Amino acid sequence: MTLDDRFTRDFRETRGDQPLGTRNEIVTGPVSDWATDFSHLEPEWAADPYPIQDDLRRRCPIAHTDRFGGGWLPTTYEDVAAIAYDTERFSSRSIIMSNFRPPRELAPVGGTPPISSDPPFHHDARKLLLPAFTKNAIAKREESTRALCHSLIDAFEGRQDVDAAHDYAQHIPMRVIADMLGFPPEDGPRFREFIENALEGINRPPEERMERMALLFDYLLAQIRDHVDNPRDDLTTYLINAELYGRKLEPAHVAGTMALLLIAGIDTTWSAIGASLWHLAKTPADRTRLVAEPELLPTAMEEFLRVYAPVTMARLVKEDMHWNGVDMKAEDWVLLSFPAANRDPAQFERADEVVIDREVNRHVAFGLGIHRCVGSHLARMELKIALEVWLERVPEFSLRDPAAVTWAAGQVRGPRTLPLRVTYA
C-alpha cells in the first residue's frame, strides 16, 4: 500500500504559508436606512426580510451598505440574473459576505471549490462532483431517506407539542450528507456548530471565527485520514482518489470541497423543509389541500422554494465600474439575493402570494448559470420525501405560538425553532 502523504501535515501548519486577506471594522446594531446601511445579520431582517426587499426594489433598486467593508444589494430579478451570469466582473472568491476578504491570490480556486471558484478552474472542479449529484444518482437514496423520516416521527409520535425544525427538519439533510460523505451519523451536533460559525457567526471577532473554522478543518482532516486508511464507497474516498489535470487533488481542495458539501448541504435543506412546514402550519387551506391531493406536492414544493428561497449568495466586484446606475469599487461585496429575485413582480405574477398550484415557476432558488446549486437534485429529493412523509403521518398541525418561531439570520434563512401542535393520522 502506498502512503498518501498529502494529508500528513495539519492545515493549521500549512495556513501560515498563505498570503493574508483583508479585514474591516465590524459594524453591528440597528440599521438606520436599509437603502444605505443594510445588514442581513440584524434581527429585523432575519424575522422578515421580504417587506424590506420589496421596499428597496421600489425605491433603489440596488441598496448599499458601508458595513462589511462595503457592499451592494440588488433586489430585482433582472439584476440578480445579470450578476449570476457575469463571472467576468463578479468573482466567487468568497461567497459569504463577512468582515474578511480572502486574498486575491486565492482565485480562481477559492477556499471551498467549486462554489468559491471562478472560470476556467470552476468548470473542471465542478465536473468532478456532478455525477454523484444527478437526479438518477440521488434517487437511490430516496428509500433510506423515507425510512429516516418515518423513524424521526416514530421517535416523537404521541407528543402533542413538536418542534418541527429541531425534532424533524434538521436531522434529514444532516444524516443524508453524513452518509454521503461517510462521516459518523452521531457527529450531527458538531456539524451544527461548524455551520453556525460559517453562516451565522459572521460578526464575531475574526480570531474566534478563524479558530472555529480551524476546528472544522481539524475534523475534516481526521475524517480524511481515516478514509485514507480505510477507503470506502463514499464521497470522501472519491475526493481523495479524484484526479484533475493528471494528478490527485491538492489537500486543501479535498478538504475545501468536503467543507462545502457539509455546510451547504445541511442548513439550506433544513431551512426549506422548515419554511414549508411553517407555511402549511399557518395556512390550513393549503395544508388540507395537499393532504387531499398529494400529487400536487411537486408543484407546491417549487412554490415554497420560490417564495421562501433559503439561500442568498455573495460575489466580490473585480474592478471599479459603473454598473446599472451605481459606482461599484473593486472588492465591494454583492449580496446575490435569490429570495428577492423570486419575489420581483416584474418576473412573477402575484409575486408576494403563495400559489401552491402555480404552473409556470421559473424561480431561482438554486441560482442561475454556472454555479447552479450542485446539490439541487438532492435538496429536492429530501424536501419532497420530508413533506410527503410528514403530511401522511401528521396531517393536522398548527403553530403553537407564532411569536415563538425563530429564523436564522445571514445568507441561509429558515426556521430554527418551529413549535407546532400536531395531530397524528
Next chain:
Amino acid sequence: MKVQIDPQRCHGHGRCYTLAPALFGEDDEGYGQVIGDSAVPPDQEHAARLAASNCPERAIDLVEEA
C-alpha cells in the same frame, strides 16, 4: 412541434426531465437531453410547454411546425 435544448444555456436544473420525462432525460452529469428525434407527440405538447416555461435558464426552445 419540436423541442430543443441550448447546451450553452442548460446548467442541469432538471426541470425539463422532471416535468416532461417522456421528452427529456439527463446525461451523466445531470444536463438535460432531448430523447429521440425531438418531435413532440400531440399528447406531450402540454408537457413540452410546461418544461419550457419552467426552465430557469430559458434553455428550451419549442419549434412550432407550420
